[in-house]
Amino acid sequence: MKKNYSQLSPKNFLYERKGPWPQPSPAHPIGESAAVLHLPCSEQIDWWLHIGSRYMLTLLYTPIAYLKGIINPGLAEVSNTEFMQLFQHSMLSKFICEKFDQNELDLFKADMQPGSKYFYIDMTPVKVVKPFPGIYCSGTKTLIREVEKNKYEPIAIWVEKTNEIIRPNDPGFELAKYYVLQGGALCATLVIHPLLHFPLDAINAITKTALPTEHVLFKLLHPHTRFTLPLENAVLTFKTSLLQAKWWMPYAPYPGDKEGLRELLVEGYMGITNESSYPRFSYPKAPPKVFSTYGEFQDAYFAVFKKYVSVILAEVAPDDYYVKCWATWISQYVPGFPNGDEIFKGTNFVDAVSFYLWSVSVGHTIDHYDYGHMDIRKVPLRLRQAPPKKNDKVHDRSKLTTFWDNGKYTMANILFFNSTVVTSLITTEYDFAESKLQKAVEEFKNDLRKVDQEMKARGDCYIPLEDIARSIQS
Numbered sequence: 001m002k003k004n005y006s007q008l009s010p011k012n013f014l015y016e017r018k019g020p021w022p023q024p025s026p027a028h029p030i031g032e033s034a035a036v037l038h039l040p041c042s043e044q045i046d047w048w049l050h051i052g053s054r055y056m057l058t059l060l061y062t063p064i065a066y067l068k069g070i071i072n073p074g075l076a077e078v079s080n081t082e083f084m085q086l087f088q089h090s091m092l093s094k095f096i097c098e099k100f101d102q103n104e105l106d107l108f109k110a111d112m113q114p115g116s117k118y119f120y121i122d123m124t125p126v127k128v129v130k131p132f133p134g135i136y137c138s139g140t141k142t143l144i145r146e147v148e149k150n151k152y153e154p155i156a157i158w159v160e161k162t163n164e165i166i167r168p169n170d171p172g173f174e175l176a177k178y179y180v181l182q183g184g185a186l187c188a189t190l191v192i193h194p195l196l197h198f199p200l201d202a203i204n205a206i207t208k209t210a211l212p213t214e215h216v217l218f219k220l221l222h223p224h225t226r227f228t229l230p231l232e233n234a235v236l237t238f239k240t241s242l243l244q245a246k247w248w249m250p251y252a253p254y255p256g257d258k259e260g261l262r263e264l265l266v267e268g269y270m271g272i273t274n275e276s277s278y279p280r281f282s283y284p285k286a287p288p289k290v291f292s293t294y295g296e297f298q299d300a301y302f303a304v305f306k307k308y309v310s311v312i313l314a315e316v317a318p319d320d321y322y323v324k325c326w327a328t329w330i331s332q333y334v335p336g337f338p339n340g341d342e343i344f345k346g347t348n349f350v351d352a353v354s355f356y357l358w359s360v361s362v363g364h365t366i367d368h369y370d371y372g373h374m375d376i377r378k379v380p381l382r383l384r385q386a387p388p389k390k391n392d393k394v395h396d397r398s399k400l401t402t403f404w405d406n407g408k409y410t411m412a413n414i415l416f417f418n419s420t421v422v423t424s425l426i427t428t429e430y431d432f433a434e435s436k437l438q439k440a441v442e443e444f445k446n447d448l449r450k451v452d453q454e455m456k457a458r459g460d461c462y463i464p465l466e467d468i469a470r471s472i473q474s
């Protein structure tokens, strides 16, 4: 590539150098990721045609969703074994934390025996939710013991609102489990999953605006950027977004008002002081460690991306002017992203690009696919019996949620939580002119197929390869 930026004409850029650009979030400049608000018209139309219009059509399903809520009221029973299954064999396993802080050591000192390995599940971020009348929320911390690799048993649940520790032999344990699962639903969808969305928008926008379309990095990234910016904008700014949590919205299933929900996003991005489960966001070099086969599934795919990206980026000169500018601009909006001086040091370039590609495709879609397949009557978002003390039984499981609670949740599942695949990862085409790079693409796809087959053979396939989207589309 030419070294002097001014030598290229606007025609060498996707939007003639007038493309989207990140800015501090007007909703919360300190606590939320940089936002991309001014979107090219063509991207908005593309999103409406392929995704927004589906939302409108799907609303016709509302009466059926509510009818299903009437036929199957309340919640379903969750045994202790299933309770652990829901965490150890799903995207909720991301919450299994190894590093105990003083808080948890103090809480559970009577329950931790020498010779055993313990982990815990921290659902205290939900304390910022301001529940609607008749609905309850409580933070929880759950101590679990490792039985064998990736298999755990519950030892005790601390319920924040009642400040009680409830153990499996106590009648209050059933309700405590639902509170942990409610915390899982809230923290999954509004604390940790958003980290796969919003912080990466700056990379999407700056790639489209600042890299020449002939640059190999542009050709590598651009197929993985479609639909995402208008989608993010809709979630964060539309008056009809489910985050607005209006009572009349048939697809808004959350238990509290919009201010509290938005605070959950802030907790995910800014982190929570003295809580190791919720560190402040910093752009990772690889998927964070997850203590389950879900983590192994993620890692297996990440290795494939890294191999592919290493081959493609070997074409980029180690002092490439455009990459240095690209990295510098991104680093101003994405904490932890290597800047222009750092991008070519060690494996920074390959790591940064591999993580982006993996995250917007595999990392993001499996979260949706896995969560979308959970039983809404076992992982509730709303609860209508106050948090338990010891000996507090569930009064009536069929009244823990109402039919409209379940109806709204079903609609949100269909509209937003289930994965959407308009363009799949395995059918991605890259505009590389060099035949050796096209060969690398073929090898990449073969490697993806191998991981898919291996994971299916060992019974740990969390999403079939053909269902993985190539960009954030849901």
Ligand SMILES: [Fe+2]
Residues within 6 Å of the ligand: 193, 197, 364, 368, 474
């Ligand atoms: Fe998502």
